[in-house]
Amino acid sequence: MASTLISCLVFAIFTSQATASHFRGGIITWKPDESIANKVTFNFRLAFRRSYRSSYFCDSAMVAQQSIVGSGGRWYANHDLGIYSRLALGDTGYHCTDFSVNEDWTQGENTFNYTFPDEGPWLISYSGCCWISLTNGGNGNWLLSTTVNLTIRHDNGKINSSPISATSPIVRIQRGCPRTISIPAEDSDGDKVRCRWSTGSQRECGGICNGFYSGTLDEEKCTLRLHSNAALGWHAVAITLEDFPASTTNFQMATPFSHVSLQFLVHVAPSSGPCSRAPVLTGQSPDDGSCEEVPDGDTFYSIIEAKHIDSSRRIAEIVTVTPLYMHLTSLLNYTDHVGDSVYYKNVSWNPKLSQKGRHIFCFKAIDEYG
Ligand SMILES: *[C@@H]1O[C@H](CO)[C@@H](O)[C@H](O)[C@H]1NC(C)=O
Ligand SMILES: *[C@@H]1O[C@H](CO)[C@@H](O)[C@H](O)[C@H]1NC(C)=O
Numbered sequence: 001m002a003s004t005l006i007s008c009l010v011f012a013i014f015t016s017q018a019t020a021s022h023f024r025g026g027i028i029t030w031k032p033d034e035s036i037a038n039k040v041t042f043n044f045r046l047a048f049r050r051s052y053r054s055s056y057f058c059d060s061a062m063v064a065q066q067s068i069v070g071s072g073g074r075w076y077a078n079h080d081l082g083i084y085s086r087l088a089l090g091d092t093g094y095h096c097t098d099f100s101v102n103e104d105w106t107q108g109e110n111t112f113n114y115t116f117p118d119e120g121p122w123l124i125s126y127s128g129c130c131w132i133s134l135t136n137g138g139n140g141n142w143l144l145s146t147t148v149n150l151t152i153r154h155d156n157g158k159i160n161s162s163p164i165s166a167t168s169p170i171v172r173i174q175r176g177c178p179r180t181i182s183i184p185a186e187d188s189d190g191d192k193v194r195c196r197w198s199t200g201s202q203r204e205c206g207g208i209c210n211g212f213y214s215g216t217l218d219e220e221k222c223t224l225r226l227h228s229n230a231a232l233g234w235h236a237v238a239i240t241l242e243d244f245p246a247s248t249t250n251f252q253m254a255t256p257f258s259h260v261s262l263q264f265l266v267h268v269a270p271s272s273g274p275c276s277r278a279p280v281l282t283g284q285s286p287d288d289g290s291c292e293e294v295p296d297g298d299t300f301y302s303i304i305e306a307k308h309i310d311s312s313r314r315i316a317e318i319v320t321v322t323p324l325y326m327h328l329t330s331l332l333n334y335t336d337h338v339g340d341s342v343y344y345k346n347v348s349w350n351p352k353l354s355q356k357g358r359h360i361f362c363f364k365a366i367d368e369y370g
C-alpha cells in the first residue's frame with residue numbers, strides 16, 4: 001500500500017510540473033557587506049505565472065503592502081573547488097512589485113544576506129521546472145545563477161560587486177517587425193559590463209542554453225536585435241552579464257570578476273497589420289536608458305505616458321518592473337490637444353536607506369493585442 005501511495009504522489013508531482021509551465025525568468029545580483037568578512041547581500045528578481053497558484057497571485061493591494069509571494073524554493077551555493085557541500089541560502093519568496101493581468105505574470109524582488117565560510121568563488125543558483133512550453137525547445141528546466149568571488153581585487157583593492165540589470169518578463173513582438181531590445185547593464189564598481197549568450201558548461205541557464213536562434217546579440221552594447229523571421233510562439237532568452245576591468249580591450253582573454261544570468265521570454269505573434277501599430281511612450285515619460293540620481297532622503301517623481309498611433313485601439317496596461325517601495329497610481333487617462341487618449345501612471349519613490357546603490361526601473365505600454 002505504501003509504495004502505491006508514494007508512486008501516485010510522484011506521478012502527481014510530475015504531472016503538475018509537466019503542465020505547470022510557470023517560470024517567467026529573473027536575475028540575481030550581489031554586493032559585499034564591507035563590515036563583515038565574506039558577508040554578501042543578494043538581491044534577486046523572479047517572475048512567475050500569476051494564475052499558477054494562489055501563492056503567486058498578486059494585485060495592487062498586495063504591491064502596496066509589499067506582500068511576499070512565491071515562497072518555498074531556495075537559493076543554493078556550491079563552492080568552486082568543492083571543499084564544502086552545497087549550502088542552502090535564502091528562500092525564493094519575493095515582495096511583489098509588479099504584475100500584469102493581461103500577460104498573466106507577477107514579478108518582485110527580495111534580498112537576503114549570507115556569510116560564507118571562505119572567499120570562494122561560489123556559484124549561487126536557483127533551479128526548478130518548468131518554463132512555459134517553448135518554441136525554442138529545451139527541457140523546460142530553469143536555472144538562474146551568479147558567481148561570487150570575495151577575494152580582494154588587485155586593481156581597486158576592493159571586493160567586487162556584480163553587475164545589475166532588469167527586464168520585463170515578457171517582450172512581445174509581431175512577426176515581420178524589426179525590434180531591438182536594450183538590456184540595461186550597470187555596475188557600481190565602474191566596471192565594463194558585457195553581455196553574451198549563457199552557456200550550460202558554466203551552469204548559467206538550465207534547460208534553455210543556446211536555445212535562442214531568433215536574435216543577434218551585440219555583446220558590447222547589450223542590445224538584442226530580434227530577427228523579423230523569428231518562429232511564432234514563446235522563446236526563452238538566457239543572457240549572461242559579466243563585469244571586466246574598465247581598461248579591458250581583449251574580452252576573449254580577460255577573466256570577468258563575476259557573472260549574472262538574466263532570463264526572460266519573447267513572444268512572437270503573427271503579423272496583424274503595420275509594425276507601427278504598437279503603443280508608444282510619449283510626453284513626460286523618462287527616456288529609455290536614462291539614469292536618475294536620487295539623493296538620500298529624496299523622493300523621485302515621474303509620469304509614464306503612452307498613447308496609440310492607431311486611435312481605434314485602447315491601451316490596456318502600462319506594465320512596469322519597479323524597485324521595492326516604488327509607488328505607482330492605477331492607469332489614468334486624459335485627452336490631449338489633438339484629441340488622442342493619453343494613458344498614464346504617476347510614479348513616486350522614496351528609497352529606503354537599505355536601498356543605497358543602483359536600481360533599475362523598466363516600463364512599457366501594451367494594448368489589448370499585447
Ligand atoms: C543584511 O545586512 C545588512 C547590514 O548588516 C542589514 O542592514 C540588512 O537588514 C540585512 N538584510 C536582511 C534581508 O536581513
Ligand atoms: C577571484 O578574484 C581574484 C581577485 O580578483 C582573482 O585573482 C582570482 O583569479 C579570482 N578567481 C577566479 C576563479 O576567477
Ligand SMILES: *[C@@H]1O[C@H](CO)[C@@H](O)[C@H](O)[C@H]1NC(C)=O
Nearest residue numbers: 314315331332333334341343
Ligand atoms: C478614462 O478613465 C475613466 C475613469 O477611470 C474611464 O471611465 C474611461 O473609460 C477611460 N477612458 C478611456 C478612453 O480609456
Ligand SMILES: *[C@@H]1O[C@H](CO)[C@@H](O)[C@H](O)[C@H]1NC(C)=O
Nearest residue numbers: 301303329330332345346347
Ligand atoms: C499625477 O501627477 C500630476 C502631475 O504631477 C498631478 O497633477 C496629478 O494630480 C497626479 N495624479 C494622481 C492620481 O496622483
